[in-house]
Amino acid sequence: MSKKVLSFALLFALAPAEQAMASAERAASVTEVTPSAELGDVAPSAPTAESADCSRGFFSRLAAAYREDAEPADPNAPAPARRGMDAPFSSPPFPSSEWQLGGVDYPIGVPNGNAQYPLEKALACTKLGHWMQDNRIEVYGWINPSANLSTSDHTNYPLSYATRPNRVEFDQFLFRIERIPDTVQTDHVDWGFHFDDLYGYDYHYTTMKGVTSDQLLNNPRPNSALNGKIYGNDPMIAYVDFYIPWVAKGMVITAGRYLSLPDIEAQFSPNNYLLTHSILYTVDAYTNMGVITTTKLNDQWTLQLGLHGGDDSAIWDSTSRLTAQACVRWVSKSNDDMLYPCVESYNNKKQTYNNLQEFVLTWGHRFTPDVHMLTEVYYIYVKDQALATDPSQSHAPNGVPGYPVGEAPNFPLGRNPAFGIVNYFNVQVSPKAFVSIRNEFYNDEDGQRTGYATRYSSHTVGMTYWVSPDLEIRPEIRYEYAYDFPAYDGGIKNHQTTALLDAILHY
Numbered sequence: 001m002s003k004k005v006l007s008f009a010l011l012f013a014l015a016p017a018e019q020a021m022a023s024a025e026r027a028a029s030v031t032e033v034t035p036s037a038e039l040g041d042v043a044p045s046a047p048t049a050e051s052a053d054c055s056r057g058f059f060s061r062l063a064a065a066y067r068e069d070a071e072p073a074d075p076n077a078p079a080p081a082r083r084g085m086d087a088p089f090s091s092p093p094f095p096s097s098e099w100q101l102g103g104v105d106y107p108i109g110v111p112n113g114n115a116q117y118p119l120e121k122a123l124a125c126t127k128l129g130h131w132m133q134d135n136r137i138e139v140y141g142w143i144n145p146s147a148n149l150s151t152s153d154h155t156n157y158p159l160s161y162a163t164r165p166n167r168v169e170f171d172q173f174l175f176r177i178e179r180i181p182d183t184v185q186t187d188h189v190d191w192g193f194h195f196d197d198l199y200g201y202d203y204h205y206t207t208m209k210g211v212t213s214d215q216l217l218n219n220p221r222p223n224s225a226l227n228g229k230i231y232g233n234d235p236m237i238a239y240v241d242f243y244i245p246w247v248a249k250g251m252v253i254t255a256g257r258y259l260s261l262p263d264i265e266a267q268f269s270p271n272n273y274l275l276t277h278s279i280l281y282t283v284d285a286y287t288n289m290g291v292i293t294t295t296k297l298n299d300q301w302t303l304q305l306g307l308h309g310g311d312d313s314a315i316w317d318s319t320s321r322l323t324a325q326a327c328v329r330w331v332s333k334s335n336d337d338m339l340y341p342c343v344e345s346y347n348n349k350k351q352t353y354n355n356l357q358e359f360v361l362t363w364g365h366r367f368t369p370d371v372h373m374l375t376e377v378y379y380i381y382v383k384d385q386a387l388a389t390d391p392s393q394s395h396a397p398n399g400v401p402g403y404p405v406g407e408a409p410n411f412p413l414g415r416n417p418a419f420g421i422v423n424y425f426n427v428q429v430s431p432k433a434f435v436s437i438r439n440e441f442y443n444d445e446d447g448q449r450t451g452y453a454t455r456y457s458s459h460t461v462g463m464t465y466w467v468s469p470d471l472e473i474r475p476e477i478r479y480e481y482a483y484d485f486p487a488y489d490g491g492i493k494n495h496q497t498t499a500l501l502d503a504i505l506h507y
Contacts (some may be wrong), residue, residue, distance in 0.1 A: 051118070054125035061125065065118035070468045071383035083109035083184045083249075084299045088335050088366050092466045093434045094426065095271050095354055099338040099364055100374070101294070101329055102261030103304060104241070105194065108183045108296035109252040113498065114138060115469055119507050137179050144172040144200070144269045146502035152489035158450045159478065160282040161202045162500055163225045164273070170231065171502065172269055174199040181243040183250055189243060192384040196237035198267075203232035206267050208257065208287055209353045209390075210314030211235065217392050236267065236287060249296040258292065260285040260311065261304065261327050263341035263358035264374045264424060273424055273436040274462040275476045275502050280420035283449035284380060285311035285356055287345055292325060302329040304342075311345050312354040319352035319390050338364035350384040351416075357381050370428040377421040385448050397447030398491055401454070401484050405491035408447070416448035432466040452487035456480060472504040 050056065050064035084107070090112070091097035101107045123129035132139065150156050150165035157163050161171060175197045182191040198206060204226045207216045216228035224230070239256025249297065265272050265281040290308025297303060302476040306325040309315035327342035344358035358380040366372040386395050400408035420442035427436045438460040447453035462476030481495045482488060488496040 002037065035448070044195070046310075051121040052124060058122050058126075059118045062118050062122035064469075065121040066470060068121075068328075069118065069470050073469070080111040080113075082111050083185055083186070084296075085331065085335050088414070089369065089372065090428065090431070092469070093428055093430070093432055093464060095273060095464075099329070099331055100262075100264065100340055100362060101302060102263075102327070103254055103258055103292050103306075104252055104294050105180050105192075106179070106183070106245075107302065108252060108294065108298075111184050112180045112182075114180075115506075118507050124271060126397045135179070136182075137177065139175075139177045141174040141176050141507055142172065142270060143505045143507065144174075144502060145169065146171050146275065146500060148498055150496065150501040152493065152496050152498075154490045156488075156496065156498060157225060158279050158282050158315035158456070158478070158487070159496070159498060160277045161205055162498070164201075165225070165498075169201050171202050172198055174198050181241050183243050183245075183252065185251065186245040191243065192241040194237055194239055194241070195235070196268075197233065197235045199231065199233045201231055202267070203234040204228055205282070205393070206234050206236045206286055208234075208236070208289070208312050208314055209233070209319050211257070212318030225341065237458065247295060249298060251293055251295040253291065253293050255291045257287055257289045257314075260288055261292075261325065262340060262344050262362060262376070262378075264362060264376050264422070269502070269504050270472065270506070273426055273434075273464070274438055274460055275474045275500050276462075276478055276498070278420075278422045278438060278440045278442075279450065279456050279458055279480075280376065280378065280422050280440060283418070283444075284378065285354070285358055287312060288323075288325070288345070289313075289315050290319075290323075290325070300331050300333065304328070308345070310347065310349075310352065310354070311356045311358070313352065317353070319355070321347050321349045321352060321355055323347040323355075336366045338362075340364075351382040351388045351392045351393065355382060357383070372426055374424045374426070375421070377419070379417065379419045380413040380449070381417040382448055383415060384413050385416045385446075386413055394451075396499055397453055398451040399453065399485045399487060400447060408453075411446055411448055416446040418442070418444045418446075418449045433463060435461070435463050437461050447485075450487065452482065452485050452491065454482045454487050456482050456487070474502050474504070478502045 051061045051068055056094045087097035089097045097475045098107055119140055146162055147168045148162045152165045156165045178194040179192040181192040202455045207213050215232040219228050221227050239254050239258050242253045250470055263281055265277050288308035290306055292306030295303045306329040308323050309320035310323045313320040323345045331338050340362040342360045344360055346357050360378040362376045364374045396410045398410050399405050422440040426434055440458045442456040444450045458480035460478040467472045478498045486492055486494045
């Protein structure tokens, strides 16, 4: 762990020196160019980028790629073709340029917008790199450390993911390899796949029962903010895609383990407007395993139908239950409004591991291309928590009004409900930065989701600043309050204030 942190610090420390060396090398490489008329009108060849100079070694090309990415982008570069309405936002600085749609890498008709990150550039001179480029296979990822200062001493929960207070944390090392199907064209079937492996503290939240879950569930840590090994690994995304252009305006069939569909937020740091997550997001579904279809009916309407094995349970685990999933997304013709109602999961079975019944509605509104907001509301419940079949499940909440911490009675049989609403107001302040304001109310009626039967509110302000296309910095400040029970710092405080900072280095 210390070696990873040291390497990260060295990379930042050497970045200015690398840029200075790059400037010196560019200055030294300037030569006189004879006008083409004097050379029989033979056009001079374009200079080769240092990252594409195959006479250099791999690490030299990698360093050159970071230097080149720090240079201004070409403002006249042509936009890739797309089939549908224009993108409503700019990305960067926003996490995405598209209206929300879960279950697919990009909405149908939207081209692959991934940048070619330094690792891919450095690999381009190798046989493996050539083969990957020829087959449209991409490999990249990021490193994400954070630091926080908190008024709590033992735990920041239900704040996530920075649950351990007053420390530097290694949140995510993410490795991704994928092939994105071309859904802009309509003349042939295409295919793709997506595999993500996550290492870091954030595995505490992403783990699926039956997929490397022993490191979380079978490692009790009574004196830590969360049970489980401090740092763990989760192969959290693994699916294949099939694109069929002749069904309506195009259909994508996705099979495997994929992210839960409806949330504004996502498990991956670069996909979020803020460093921390809402309480609403912290305690709902994370990943599903099953099959889902995404069908573009026209530019305004997209339909999603699927079956999965229950929230956060692998289909081969005893806690899995066959579960229905259905969502529809509507975008106005003006591109200024979006509605995304979604039945994330419904099977009407009793609680096992995280057998949620979840119903979600998201509304997005664009005031201008630089200003938009997103609002999500949901109702979720589990059935008969006190009869849960999984031994890792508690049958009693940590805190209920009128009882000391740890002495509350069992959850009542029947529905144990919770509902919440969260709003994001997002303002682009420059081509490299945006500010996001998040306000939230959450009611955990029986304490089944957070462990405390109380109402919450949270209020967060943060900024994302792109130092370069490969490096994001995100400062944030957050205040939250529990109205009916002291749910913070392990059940001893009603409120919590946290200041945080993280960095996302793409590779």
